Amino acid sequence: MFTGSIVALVTPMDEIGAIDRISLKKLINYHSDSGTSAILIMGTTGETSTLTHEEYGDMVKWTLEFSNGRVPVIVGTGTNSTAEAVSLTRRFNDSGVVGCLSVTPYYNRPSQEGLYQHFKAIAASSDLPQILYNVPTRTGCDILPSTVARLAEIKNIIGIKEATGNLSRVSQIQELVNADFLLLSGDDASALDFMQLGGKGVISVTANVAAKEMAQLCVLAAAGNYVDARRFNKRLMPLHKTLFIESNPIPVKWACKALGLIMTDTLRLPMTSLTEAGICVVRQALTDACLL
Structure with missing residues (x-):
C-alpha cells in the first residue's frame, strides 16, 4: 500500500467552493479501477492549507466510505505547528486510514534538530505509519539525509516522500x-x-x-522492465512538466475537469484559475498523452 503509484488527490469542489462529494466518489472509483496503489488526501495537491478542520474530517470520512477498502487511504497531517500536527495525527488514529504524510514545517524554517524533534513528537502521538514529506521549494525547509537517518530509527516512521528532484538523494539516504x-x-x-x-x-x-498509465509504469519499474516503463514515461513526460506550469494544483484541476473526472475546476483563493495560455499547453499535453 505504500509502494507503486500513490495519487496525490485533488480536492474536488463545486461552483461555490464546497467539497463536491459526487466528484470525490467518481475520482475514487476511477483510481480503484485503474490500479492506483493508494490515495493520499490532504496533500499539497488537495489544497490542504485552505481546508478547515471540519472539512479535514469530512474528507477522511467520505474518502474511506467511497473507497470501502478497495484502495488504502493516506492522510496528510503535517503543519508548521508541532502541536497542531500532533493533534491532527491523533485525530485520525482510529479512523481507518493506513498512514499519515507529514510535511516539513513551512515558513518558520527550523534547524535539523528542530525537524528531528518535530517529527519525533508526531510519531510518538500515533501508532499509524508516518511518511516524511520533503519539498523545499514549497516550504523553504530541507530535511537532510542525516536527519532522515535519525528519524528512520523511530519504529513507525517508515519512509519519505522526496520532492527535491535531486536524484542523488536516493543513494545518500x-x-x-x-x-x-x-x-x-x-x-x-x-x-x-x-x-x-x-x-x-x-x-x-x-x-x-x-x-x-502511472500504475503500469510503476509495475514495470518494480519488475525491472525499464524499457517498457520508459516508453510509458516518454508519452507522459510533457504532462509531468505542464502540470506544473502554474502552481499546483491549478493545472491538474483543470485537466481533471477536461477529462470529466470532476465537475468544476474551482479552486480556493489565493489559487486562481488556469490562464488561457496555460489551458492551451495543458490541453496539448493531454492530447499528446492520448488522454484527450
Whole structure:
C-alpha cells in the first residue's frame, strides 16, 4: 500500500467552493479501477492549507466510505505547528486510514534538530505509519539525509516522500537507513529514474489524470522492465512538466475537469484559475498523452 503509484488527490469542489462529494466518489472509483496503489488526501495537491478542520474530517470520512477498502487511504497531517500536527495525527488514529504524510514545517524554517524533534513528537502521538514529506521549494525547509537517518530509527516512521528532484538523494539516504525504509518520489518528471535508483514508487500529481498509465509504469519499474516503463514515461513526460506550469494544483484541476473526472475546476483563493495560455499547453499535453 505504500509502494507503486500513490495519487496525490485533488480536492474536488463545486461552483461555490464546497467539497463536491459526487466528484470525490467518481475520482475514487476511477483510481480503484485503474490500479492506483493508494490515495493520499490532504496533500499539497488537495489544497490542504485552505481546508478547515471540519472539512479535514469530512474528507477522511467520505474518502474511506467511497473507497470501502478497495484502495488504502493516506492522510496528510503535517503543519508548521508541532502541536497542531500532533493533534491532527491523533485525530485520525482510529479512523481507518493506513498512514499519515507529514510535511516539513513551512515558513518558520527550523534547524535539523528542530525537524528531528518535530517529527519525533508526531510519531510518538500515533501508532499509524508516518511518511516524511520533503519539498523545499514549497516550504523553504530541507530535511537532510542525516536527519532522515535519525528519524528512520523511530519504529513507525517508515519512509519519505522526496520532492527535491535531486536524484542523488536516493543513494545518500539509502546509505544511511535500513533496507525496509521506503523512498518515494514526489516529482513525476524524475520518478522513473528515482525508482531505477532504488525508490519504491511515487506520490503522483500526474496520476490524477493518467492513473492507469502511472500504475503500469510503476509495475514495470518494480519488475525491472525499464524499457517498457520508459516508453510509458516518454508519452507522459510533457504532462509531468505542464502540470506544473502554474502552481499546483491549478493545472491538474483543470485537466481533471477536461477529462470529466470532476465537475468544476474551482479552486480556493489565493489559487486562481488556469490562464488561457496555460489551458492551451495543458490541453496539448493531454492530447499528446492520448488522454484527450
